[in-house]
Amino acid sequence: MPRCVLVAVPWIVAGALGAAGCAQSEITMSSAGLPPAPWVSGAVPEARGDIKTSPDGKKEAVRYSGWTTEDFSRFRTYDYDDPRPEVPVAKAPVPAIQGDPAKGRRLFLDRNLGPCTGCHLVQGQDVWPAGNVGPDLSTYGDRKLPDEYTFDLIYDPRRVFPHSLMPPWGAAGVMKPEDIVHIVAFLGTQKSPLPPEKDPERDPKTRARPVGFGDNLDPTNNPAILRAEGADELWSRKGPAGQACADCHAGGALPAMRGVATRYPQYVARYRRVMSLEDFLTVHSPETTGLPLHEEGADNLDLTMRIKMASNGMPVSLDVGRPENGAALERGKASFHKRVGQRGHACADCHTTENGRGADKFLGGRLLANVQSGLTRHFPTWRTSQADVWDMRKRMQWCMTPLGTNMLAADAVEYAELELYLTSFDQGKPMSVPGIRH
Amino acid sequence: MAEIGRVRIRVPSSIKPGDIVKVRVLVIHPMEIVQRKDGKPVDKNYHFINRVIVTYLDKEVAQFETSQSVSENPFFTFSFKATEPGVLRITFLDTHGGKYEGTADVKFS
Amino acid sequence: MERGQSTGEITRRALLRALGALGLSGLLVPLLGNPRGVSAQGNLANLGPEEPVDATMKRLFGSRPIKDGTASIKLDLPLIAENGAVVPVSVDVSAPMTPQNHVKAIYIISDKNRRPLNAKFSLTPAMGQAYVGTNLRLGESTEVRAVVEMSDGTLLQAKREVKVTVGGCGG
Numbered sequence: 029m030p031r032c033v034l035v036a037v038p039w040i041v042a043g044a045l046g047a048a049g050c051a052q053s054e055i056t057m058s059s060a061g062l063p064p065a066p067w068v069s070g071a072v073p074e075a076r077g078d079i080k081t082s083p084d085g086k087k088e089a090v091r092y093s094g095w096t097t098e099d100f101s102r103f104r105t106y107d108y109d110d111p112r113p114e115v116p117v118a119k120a121p122v123p124a125i126q127g128d129p130a131k132g133r134r135l136f137l138d139r140n141l142g143p144c145t146g147c148h149l150v151q152g153q154d155v156w157p158a159g160n161v162g163p164d165l166s167t168y169g170d171r172k173l174p175d176e177y178t179f180d181l182i183y184d185p186r187r188v189f190p191h192s193l194m195p196p197w198g199a200a201g202v203m204k205p206e207d208i209v210h211i212v213a214f215l216g217t218q219k220s221p222l223p224p225e226k227d228p229e230r231d232p233k234t235r236a237r238p239v240g241f242g243d244n245l246d247p248t249n250n251p252a253i254l255r256a257e258g259a260d261e262l263w264s265r266k267g268p269a270g271q272a273c274a275d276c277h278a279g280g281a282l283p284a285m286r287g288v289a290t291r292y293p294q295y296v297a298r299y300r301r302v303m304s305l306e307d308f309l310t311v312h313s314p315e316t317t318g319l320p321l322h323e324e325g326a327d328n329l330d331l332t333m334r335i336k337m338a339s340n341g342m343p344v345s346l347d348v349g350r351p352e353n354g355a356a357l358e359r360g361k362a363s364f365h366k367r368v369g370q371r372g373h374a375c376a377d378c379h380t381t382e383n384g385r386g387a388d389k390f391l392g393g394r395l396l397a398n399v400q401s402g403l404t405r406h407f408p409t410w411r412t413s414q415a416d417v418w419d420m421r422k423r424m425q426w427c428m429t430p431l432g433t434n435m436l437a438a439d440a441v442e443y444a445e446l447e448l449y450l451t452s453f454d455q456g457k458p459m460s461v462p463g464i465r466h
Numbered sequence: 467m468a469e470i471g472r473v474r475i476r477v478p479s480s481i482k483p484g485d486i487v488k489v490r491v492l493v494i495h496p497m498e499i500v501q502r503k504d505g506k507p508v509d510k511n512y513h514f515i516n517r518v519i520v521t522y523l524d525k526e527v528a529q530f531e532t533s534q535s536v537s538e539n540p541f542f543t544f545s546f547k548a549t550e551p552g553v554l555r556i557t558f559l560d561t562h563g564g565k566y567e568g569t570a571d572v573k574f575s
Numbered sequence: 576m577e578r579g580q581s582t583g584e585i586t587r588r589a590l591l592r593a594l595g596a597l598g599l600s601g602l603l604v605p606l607l608g609n610p611r612g613v614s615a616q617g618n619l620a621n622l623g624p625e626e627p628v629d630a631t632m633k634r635l636f637g638s639r640p641i642k643d644g645t646a647s648i649k650l651d652l653p654l655i656a657e658n659g660a661v662v663p664v665s666v667d668v669s670a671p672m673t674p675q676n677h678v679k680a681i682y683i684i685s686d687k688n689r690r691p692l693n694a695k696f697s698l699t700p701a702m703g704q705a706y707v708g709t710n711l712r713l714g715e716s717t718e719v720r721a722v723v724e725m726s727d728g729t730l731l732q733a734k735r736e737v738k739v740t741v742g743g744c745g746g
Binding site: 486487488497498499500507509510511512513514516522525526527528529530531532533534535536537538540541542543544545546547561562 | 615616617618619620621622625660661662663665685688689690692693694695696697698699701702703704705706707708709710711712713
């Protein structure tokens with residue numbers, strides 16, 4: 029019996045129309061191409077999205093080393109079977125306390141909260157680095173807006189601007205009402221005249237754009253290439269079943285796999301779901317050579333890179349005509365526009381440019397990438413800030429924690445179909461793996 | 467996997483006698499940084515490359531003293547004057563007694 | 576292009592012998608700490624002190640005058656570094672590189688790093704050109720300087736500010 033999913037569920041209705049507006053109407057979404065039963069993850073333990081409960085009842089998320097263990101179970105996830113709505117729109121009374129502008133400024137810059145400066149510039153040479161996803165608030169005080177209006181706006185922007193990208197700081201419980209009173213007091217101090225700008229980099233409007241990390245295919249520049257070359261040994265290694273990849277795919281990974289990666293992610297009939305190369309290796313290898321290639325393990329990443337390198341220079345060639353791929357792409361697109369988590373963000377909020385969204389603007393010091401430019405053809409990528417290789421799934425999982433939503437397993441179908449949607453923007457563009465990025 | 471000490475060197479494919487040649491080299495190495503506990507540095511034998519020796523035609527032409535402030539998987543670039551065909555050798559020494567080497571054959575075309 | 580191989584351990588004595596043959600053993604006095612045997616090289620005592628940059632400059636150069644080298648030193652650094660882990664730097668000094676007149680050493684110093692001296696590049700005329708580059712780890716936004724020592728002992732300096740950036744949502 030096909031998984032019961034998506035027909036007339038509110039999030040799909042809103043999500044599918046998210047980019048255009050908030051009109052409510054019924055949309056039927058096909059479940060073609062979804063596996064009949066929930067997928068059992070073959071990822072390494074830290075990549076499965078597990079939540080563990082300690083004896084005292086406290087819940088902790090199992091994530092990669094160094095990532096927060098905070099549990100966000102109470103907020104909506106990307107899971108297709110998660111029927112919950114976004115955080116409900118809410119109002120709260122303004123606490124009867126005196127707002128302290130100095131305290132408000134500290135809160136405004138606090139990286140444990142927003143930080144508000146992630147999206148909004150304010151005055152001060154120490155403000156580094158502010159973003160411009162939201163309006164410049166350096167002269168907000170000039171407008172002399174009522175304090176209660178600003179309080180309501182920060183508590184839940186959706187009450188004032190129904191399509192706002194700004195998280196519902198109060199309604200979602202990120203900020204206490206007292207915090208917001210102090211921030212309102214601080215904003216009241218942001219008045220003309222502006223002090224002279226000493227540093228053109230401080231203001232995101234005049235800031236230089238990042239230059240990147242050079243030639244991703246130069247092995248003296250990109251350590252990921254040396255890691256990928258290490259997978260050649262894996263290719264000819266005999267697994268517990270007495271077979272090696274090379275036994276069926278003769279000639280080494282590069283010649284044997286030429287062109288293969290250009291078609292991924294795709295619906296794989298044998299497993300009845302859409303899969304990336306990483307997803308496929310996770311199940312294909314144990315069934316053939318017996319070698320475990322757990323998703324997000326180093327071997328899986330290195331072999332994925334190596335197989336993709338065999339298609340470098342070739343155009344991404346998704347089979348968009350196949351009905352299962354088409355249905356999956358529509359579901360992936362809906363996920364892309366789905367508001368999730370404590371912050372109530374959708375991928376589209378940061379990675380498209382329509383209606384004041386964030387792509388090509390700075391979020392703090394980071395320039396947000398535009399999905400239209402094609403974001404997937406250089407994945408897996410070397411990440412200089414991590415000194416490690418990340419694939420698309422880890423990159424998605426990473427986004428989950430600032431959004432305040434629990435991550436799904438790396439090989440979750442939801443992520444695979446979202447990846448398929450993202451890869452559609454790379455269609456026809458030449459592959460170039462591994463990438464090198466911050 | 468890329469094990470510690472893998473070296474990649476790039477020199478231009480076409481070199482003429484007397485050319486000043488730009489070399490690029492990368493070596494896989496963790497370049498361990500100082501850990502801190504309660505705000506104080508932890509004392510242990512940190513594993514990082516602290517010396518790079520460049521020889522050309524068996525003569526040392528450069529030496530770099532490096533520290534933990536050089537990025538993981540260290541990258542270096544430098545020039546040398548290609549006077550004769552022969553071997554350019556780059557040797558990396560680390561604090562745990564490791565010695566890693568890469569060579570490039572300088573040929574004229 | 577040649578691939579390198581790892582040749583494993585080598586004893587300090589054997590290395591000294593080998594380098595002595597090249598007339599280089601005198602160069603084995605590390606600037607960055609005191610040698611106390613290969614096995615302890617990476618320990619705190621051998622790393623050199625955590626110190627402010629003024630102390631580093633004093634320790635390296637004493638009271639020798641350091642001239643402004645911006646006319647002859649091209650110090651390449653990004654204005655904004657996306658992260659502090661990998662910050663590319665290159666130094667190109669216009670100098671003849673003859674035995675009589677060449678760049679003897681280039682010091683890379685990052686003022687705000689706990690141990691400001693990042694690397695010392697010792698060159699010979701055989702380099703043909705005084706050009707070196709590497710990737711730095713910066714603890715925070717800082718000025719990075721290149722101090723160039725000429726064969727006649729002259730010191731020149733060029734410096735640039737690098738701002739290390741950070742994201743708005745955790746990254």
